[in-house]
Structures are given as C-alpha cells and as structure tokens.
Amino acid sequence: MTIASQGGPVTPRRTPRQLSPGLEPTDRIFEGFSLGIGAFVLILTGAVGLFLGLESIPTFRHYGFHFFTTVDWNPELDKVGIAAVLLGTFEVALVAMVVSFPLALAFALFISDYAPKWLKGWLISAVDLMAAVPSIIYGIWGFYLLKPHAMNLARWLSQHFGWFPLFHVNTDPNAAVWQQSQYTSSAFIAGLAVSMMAIPLACAVMRAVFDQAPLGEREAAMALGGTQWGVVKTVVLPFGKGGIIGGTMLALGRALGETAAVAIILSPAYILSPRILQSGAQTTSGLIASNFGNASQSQLSALLTAGFVLFVITLIVNSTAAFVIGRSRSGAATEI
Amino acid sequence: MTATLSAAHDLPAAGEERRGPARLDALEISAWFGSTQVLDTVSLSMPPATVTALIGPSGCGKSTFLRILNRMHESIAGAQLAGEVHLNGVDIYTPGYRVTHARKRIGMVFQKPNPFPAMSIADNVTAGLGLTGRKISRSDKASLVEDCLARAGLWAEVKDRLDRPGSALSGGQQQRLCIARALAIGPEVLLMDEPCSALDPTSTRRVEETIHDLREEVTIVIVTHNMQQAARVSQQTAFFLAEANTPGGIVESGPTTQIFGNPSDPRTADYVNGRFG
Numbered sequence: 001m002t003i004a005s006q007g008g009p010v011t012p013r014r015t016p017r018q019l020s021p022g023l024e025p026t027d028r029i030f031e032g033f034s035l036g037i038g039a040f041v042l043i044l045t046g047a048v049g050l051f052l053g054l055e056s057i058p059t060f061r062h063y064g065f066h067f068f069t070t071v072d073w074n075p076e077l078d079k080v081g082i083a084a085v086l087l088g089t090f091e092v093a094l095v096a097m098v099v100s101f102p103l104a105l106a107f108a109l110f111i112s113d114y115a116p117k118w119l120k121g122w123l124i125s126a127v128d129l130m131a132a133v134p135s136i137i138y139g140i141w142g143f144y145l146l147k148p149h150a151m152n153l154a155r156w157l158s159q160h161f162g163w164f165p166l167f168h169v170n171t172d173p174n175a176a177v178w179q180q181s182q183y184t185s186s187a188f189i190a191g192l193a194v195s196m197m198a199i200p201l202a203c204a205v206m207r208a209v210f211d212q213a214p215l216g217e218r219e220a221a222m223a224l225g226g227t228q229w230g231v232v233k234t235v236v237l238p239f240g241k242g243g244i245i246g247g248t249m250l251a252l253g254r255a256l257g258e259t260a261a262v263a264i265i266l267s268p269a270y271i272l273s274p275r276i277l278q279s280g281a282q283t284t285s286g287l288i289a290s291n292f293g294n295a296s297q298s299q300l301s302a303l304l305t306a307g308f309v310l311f312v313i314t315l316i317v318n319s320t321a322a323f324v325i326g327r328s329r330s331g332a333a334t335e336i
Numbered sequence: 337m338t339a340t341l342s343a344a345h346d347l348p349a350a351g352e353e354r355r356g357p358a359r360l361d362a363l364e365i366s367a368w369f370g371s372t373q374v375l376d377t378v379s380l381s382m383p384p385a386t387v388t389a390l391i392g393p394s395g396c397g398k399s400t401f402l403r404i405l406n407r408m409h410e411s412i413a414g415a416q417l418a419g420e421v422h423l424n425g426v427d428i429y430t431p432g433y434r435v436t437h438a439r440k441r442i443g444m445v446f447q448k449p450n451p452f453p454a455m456s457i458a459d460n461v462t463a464g465l466g467l468t469g470r471k472i473s474r475s476d477k478a479s480l481v482e483d484c485l486a487r488a489g490l491w492a493e494v495k496d497r498l499d500r501p502g503s504a505l506s507g508g509q510q511q512r513l514c515i516a517r518a519l520a521i522g523p524e525v526l527l528m529d530e531p532c533s534a535l536d537p538t539s540t541r542r543v544e545e546t547i548h549d550l551r552e553e554v555t556i557v558i559v560t561h562n563m564q565q566a567a568r569v570s571q572q573t574a575f576f577l578a579e580a581n582t583p584g585g586i587v588e589s590g591p592t593t594q595i596f597g598n599p600s601d602p603r604t605a606d607y608v609n610g611r612f613g
Contacts, residue, residue, distance in 0.1 A: 117413050214450070216446060216448050216450035217450050217452060217453075219408065219411070219444075219446060219450070220446065220450040220451075220452070220514070220517075221452075221463075221467055222408065222411060222439065223406065223408060223439055223443065223444035223446075223518075224439065224440075224443070224463065224464035224467045224468070224517065224518070224521060225436045225437070225439040225440030225464065225467060225468045225521060226436065226439075226464075226467035226468065227436055227467075230466075230467040230468075234452060234463060234466070234467060235452065238452070238454040239454075
C-alpha cells in the first residue's frame with residue numbers, strides 16, 4: 001500500500017537486498033591483521049615445501065625412482081637412496097607409538113577423571129614441563145640410563161618372540177654370555193627414548209580434550225549408576241576421540257622427525273632389516289643431521305630430497321588426521 | 337537391619353518385574369559447599385507412588401537437596417553433608433552402601449536434556465544397562481526400548497527412527513528420552529531437577545503427562561520454578577526458603593492443595609501467589 005503511494009513497484013519484491021557488510025572499522029583492522037598472520041604461516045609452510053621440492057629436482061633427475069629403492073647412502077660410489085632410512089624412520093616411529101599411545105591415553109584419563117583434585121594441577125604442570133624438555137636431554141637419558149636396562153628387555157623379547165621377524169636378533173639370545181653389543185643402539189631403544197618425549201605431548205592434548213567432556217553427560221552416566229570407568233567409556237572416550245587422534249598424530253609427527261635423541265642412541269647402519277631389536281639402523285632425520293656438515297653440492301641436494309620426502313610424509317599424516325577428526329563428532333574435535 | 341541391607345543390594349535382572357515405588361525419607365539433612373552452609377537440618381518424607389514438588393526461589397538449596405537424595409551431591413569438589421536419606425528404611429549413606437547402587441535405585445532427570453550424543457535413540461535408552469554391567473539379549477532389548485519409550489510418552493514419535501542419534505531430537509523429545517533412559521534400569525524413585533525449564537509449553541505439557549502416567553510405578557520428586565506445574569503434577573509440596581545469609585530450609589510442606597490453597601505460613605502464601613521470588 002505504502003509502496004504504491006510512493007510510486008514504487010506494486011508487485012512484492014522477492015529479489016534479495018544488498019546488505020552492507022556488518023564489520024566495524026576496528027574489527028576490519030583486526031580482521032586484516034589476523035588474516036595477514038594466518039596467511040604468512042601458510043605461505044611460510046608452502047615456501048619450505050617449495051624450496052625443498054625445487055632443490056630435489058636435480059636428485060630426482062639423476063637417480064629417478066632408484067632414489068626410493070636404493071639402500072646404500074654412498075655418494076663416493078654414486079649410490080644414494082633412502083630405502084634404509086625410510087624403513088628406520090618408520091621402525092623408530094612404530095616403537096615410539098606402540099609404547100607411547102597406551103601410556104599417554106591411560107595417563108591422560110588418570111589426570112582428567114581419576115586423580116584427586118589437589119594432585120591434578122601438579123600433574124598437568126608436570127606433563128607440560130616434560131613436553132618442554134629439550135630432546136637432547138631425552139637422548140642422554142636414553143643413552144646412559146635407559147639403554148643398559150632396555151637391553152635386557154630386548155633380549156627377553158628376542159628369547160620369547162624371536163620367531164617373529166621384528167623381534168629376531170642375529171645372535172643366540174640364550175647364550176650364557178650373551179652378545180650385549182647386538183642389542184644396543186637399536187631402533188627399539190631409540191624408539192623407547194622417543195616415546196618418552198612423545199608421551200607428554202600426546203598426553204597433554206588428550207587430557208585437555210577429556211577435560212572438556214560435558215558435565216551434563218558425565219552426570220547423566222553417573223546418575224544411571226555408572227562407575228567412573230563407565231563414565232569414561234560412555235562419555236569421555238567418545239567425546240575425546242578427536243583429542244586422542246590429534247594427540248597421537250602430534251606425537252607421531254615428533255617421532256618421525258626426532259633427530260637429536262635418535263642420533264645419540266642409534267649407531268648408523270644403512271641396511272634393510274626388520275629386526276628392530278638388533279643394533280644399527282638410521283632414520284631420515286639422522287641421515288640429514290650426520291651428513292649435512294660435510295656435504296658436497298650434489299650430496300646436499302640428495303639430503304634436501306630426503307628432507308622433502310619426510311616433509312611430504314608428515315604432511316600426509318597430519319592431513320589424514322585432520323580429515324579423520326573432521327569426520328568425527330563435532331565439538332569434540334581438536335586442532336593438530 | 338543386616339538382612340534388609342543385603343537384600344537391598346540384590347538387583348533384579350534387566351527385563352524382570354519392576355520393584356515398584358519406594359519410600360524416601362530425608363532426615364535432618366544439612367549441606368555445605370566448602371565453608372558455606374546451604375541447607376540446615378531439612379527433613380522431608382516422600383511417600384511411595386506420590387509426586388512431591390520442591391518449590392522456592394533460586395538459591396534456596398532445593399536442587400542441592402534433590403542431589404543429596406541420590407548421592408550426586410558428593411560428586412562436587414568441596415561438597416559435604418550431614419543427616420540421613422532412607423530408601424525404604426535403609427540409609428543410602430551407610431558406610432559400605434555403594435554409591436552406584438544408590439543411583440541405580442534412585443534415578444535422576446536433569447534440567448538440561450543430556451542424551452549421549454554419540455548413541456542412537458535405542459542405545460540411549462539401554463545405556464544404563466551397560467553402565468551397570470548388565471547384559472541383555474537382543475529381543476529383550478527391543479522390548480525394553482519400546483516399553484520405556486512408551487512409558488516416557490515418546491514411542492509414537494520415534495518408533496521409526498530408533499537408530500538415529502539421540503541428539504537429533506527436539507529438546508522436549510530429548511528430555512523424554514532421558515526419562516526413558518532413567519526408567520530402563522528400573523528405579524524405585526525418580527528425581528527431576530527442573531525438567532521443563534528448558535522446554536517450550538507443548539513439550540512441557542507432554543512431560544507433565546508423562547509424570548502423571550508414571551506416578552503409580554515410581555515415586556517422583558520434582559524441583560520446579562513453575563507454580564502452576566507444581567500444582568498440576570504433585571500431590572505433596574515442600575516450600576524451601578533461604579532468608580538473608582542463612583542456609584536454606586523447608587518453611588512448610590504438606591498436601592499440594594493445602595500449600596497452594598490454605599498455607600499456614602505467610603511466606604508460603606506470598607511465594608505461591610507470586611509476591612516474591
């Protein structure tokens with residue numbers, strides 16, 4: 001009616017109106033600032049990948065696919081490949097994850113759901129502190145304190161599970177005077193040391209998410225007559241799925257890339273061997289660290305290529321984790 | 337006494353006959369959060385097969401009182417209490433009386449609907465069985481789900497989508513799902529802490545109908561801020577009040593008709609007629 005009297009169109013207007021964007025100038029400034037920082041981080045990551053990728057081109061041209069299948073790393077003989085170090089990387093990471101995952105999960109649940117109130121704050125600080133300890137410290141600890149004892153565990157494993165290729169050691173495990181040197185400096189012991197630094201990392205992420213489990217759902221489970229374990233199983237674990245995956249992936253990222261601790265413990269050996277208990281192996285990061293200082297130009301390119309492969313693997317692992325978390329229950333997801 | 341106690345510890349298996357409404361007596365209950373006392377020597381008898389409404393202004397301790405009745409109060413850090421709560425004559429705070437056992441027999445529905453979001457509607461109903469370590473066959477489960485959802489007044493609305501997540505229901509449906517979940521473990525008493533305060537009027541009416549239908553089979557204690565609701569659903573009412581910096585207590589309790597029609601204390605008359613609170 002009013003429209004008609006004003007001389008406008010009589011038919012109802014159904015086309016959406018142009019709305020002025022709602023951000024205030026101060027909000028716009030902050031938006032631009034935070035967008036810039038966020039973009040910078042992405043560009044930086046992209047630039048690292050791009051740099052490594054470009055530096056890898058000569059190596060891929062020269063060695064082709066053999067770069068992935070060659071076991072040796074012998075630039076003098078022009079035999080260079082990452083088959084052994086990739087396997088070593090995965091072996092160390094595997095041991096680290098198998099050991100750290102259950103311990104981190106159990107400890108995170110203890111802190112979030114079982115620890116008395118007065119202890120909880122202390123435990124949270126302790127875990128955060130452990131996550132901040134430099135990896136070289138874990139390496140020294142692993143070398144001087146862990147190795148002499150872990151050797152016995154390694155021998156026991158090979159005595160009882162030696163039929164399994166992973167646990168086989170090329171010596172007689174039952175010998176009265178056993179060859180200790182065969183059990184030292186193995187992927188197993190390096191993995192144990194790495195697991196010790198992966199635990200606080202994974203535990204901190206898991207604990208933070210478990211603490212966010214809604215009180216309403218916790219109380220519902222309690223009011224139904226559930227035990228504390230019932231509450232954990234029904235509410236905390238389903239809610240914390242994202243945190244469990246996120247924490248584990250963070251730990252895996254660290255395990256794949258750990259250098260200092262591994263370099264101290266592992267005695268370098270470029271061999272394709274599934275025997276994680278036996279002395280001698282090498283990881284990708286260890287290879288780069290030990291050869292970087294005195295590398296020629298072509299060697300440098302080969303090392304950067306190894307780094308590029310590690311970069312891509314880590315990227316794939318993290319993207320997979322983000323995808324899995326994105327598909328899990330909303331609200332409980334965590335960033336990794 | 338010993339015989340009663342041990343007999344009370346034996347639970348009927350899932351799907352067996354329900355034990356029927358129990359009598360609940362709170363004797364001289366006092367409660368503290370840290371050093372703050374929130375309840376002072378409150379006693380109230382809640383007869384079997386009766387709906388008891390707890391009314392009173394915010395902060396008068398009625399929710400704390402309700403949570404003491406099934407030992408949820410002690411889950412809060414710093415919470416303490418004195419007094420006794422008798423379920424059919426046995427104090428649920430007796431040393432050695434398991435807290436999980438008390439909660440199995442005295443169910444609770446909360447203010448905010450809290451179905452388990454990762455579970456389907458059917459699994460939500462039977463969640464309490466898993467939590468209390470009871471196994472149930474597939475066919476028994478199906479009939480238990482139908483029975484509990486029917487008693488909670490939700491069966492007709494959800495019978496075609498029992499495998500959908502419970503969190504996909506509307507607020508009122510979620511609350512009735514929570515009632516069904518509480519009923520599935522066969523409680524003798526059902527506590528409800530403002531079960532309708534987050535619901536729209538239509539859902540509120542449905543929940544009130546559910547309360548009315550359940551009265552014969554389970555003793556109900558309901559905290560509500562809605563005077564009309566208290567008058568509609570309850571047979572007995574207790575009026576709680578915490579006056580300036582004193583712990584809360586019951587001013588007056590008795591048949592609902594008397595509390596609303598002819599209260600003996602002027603403060604009750606003022607409150608039920610909306611003159612304060």
